[in-house]
Amino acid sequence: MADLALRTRLAALAAAGGFLAVALGIRVLGASSGVLDSSGALAQHSGTALYASMIYAGVFLLAPAARPWFAGAAAIAFCWLVELLQLTGVPAELSAHSLIARLVLGVRFDALDLAWYVVGVLPLAVLHAAVARRRRIEA
Incomplete structure (x- = not known):
C-alpha cells in the first residue's frame, strides 16, 4: 500500500510539473510585453485552467488515496477560495x-x-x- 501511495505522489508531482511547464511555456512564448506576460486571453484563461489542474494534482500529493470526485471538489474549492481572497487586496x-x-x-x-x-x-x-472504474472492473 505504501508503494501505491508513493507511485501516486510521484505521478501527481510529475503531472503538476507538466501543467506548470505548459502554463509557463504559453506565457513565455506568447509574451509581448515581458516575461510571464499574461495579458492575452490565451495566457490568462489557459493559465487559470492549468493552475486548477496543478491544484488537482497537488491534492494527490497530500492525499494519494483520494477519490477523483473528492480531489476535484477540493481543488475547485481551494481555487475559488484563493480567487475570493483576491477581493481583500492582500x-x-x-x-x-x-x-x-x-x-x-x-x-x-x-x-x-x-x-x-x-x-x-x-x-x-x-x-x-473512468480509469479508476475500468481498473476496478478489470481487477
Missing part, C-alpha cells in the same frame, strides 16, 4: 513584491476565473474516475 499587495505570490495568489478578482477553474479540473476528474 494577494495584490503580496504580488507587488513577489513573482511567486503573483503566480500562486494572483492579483485581482475575476469572476470568469471561477468557471475556468472548473474547466481545468473537471476533465481530469472525469478521466481519472
Whole structure:
C-alpha cells in the first residue's frame, strides 16, 4: 500500500510539473510585453485552467488515496477560495513584491476565473474516475 501511495505522489508531482511547464511555456512564448506576460486571453484563461489542474494534482500529493470526485471538489474549492481572497487586496499587495505570490495568489478578482477553474479540473476528474472504474472492473 505504501508503494501505491508513493507511485501516486510521484505521478501527481510529475503531472503538476507538466501543467506548470505548459502554463509557463504559453506565457513565455506568447509574451509581448515581458516575461510571464499574461495579458492575452490565451495566457490568462489557459493559465487559470492549468493552475486548477496543478491544484488537482497537488491534492494527490497530500492525499494519494483520494477519490477523483473528492480531489476535484477540493481543488475547485481551494481555487475559488484563493480567487475570493483576491477581493481583500492582500494577494495584490503580496504580488507587488513577489513573482511567486503573483503566480500562486494572483492579483485581482475575476469572476470568469471561477468557471475556468472548473474547466481545468473537471476533465481530469472525469478521466481519472473512468480509469479508476475500468481498473476496478478489470481487477
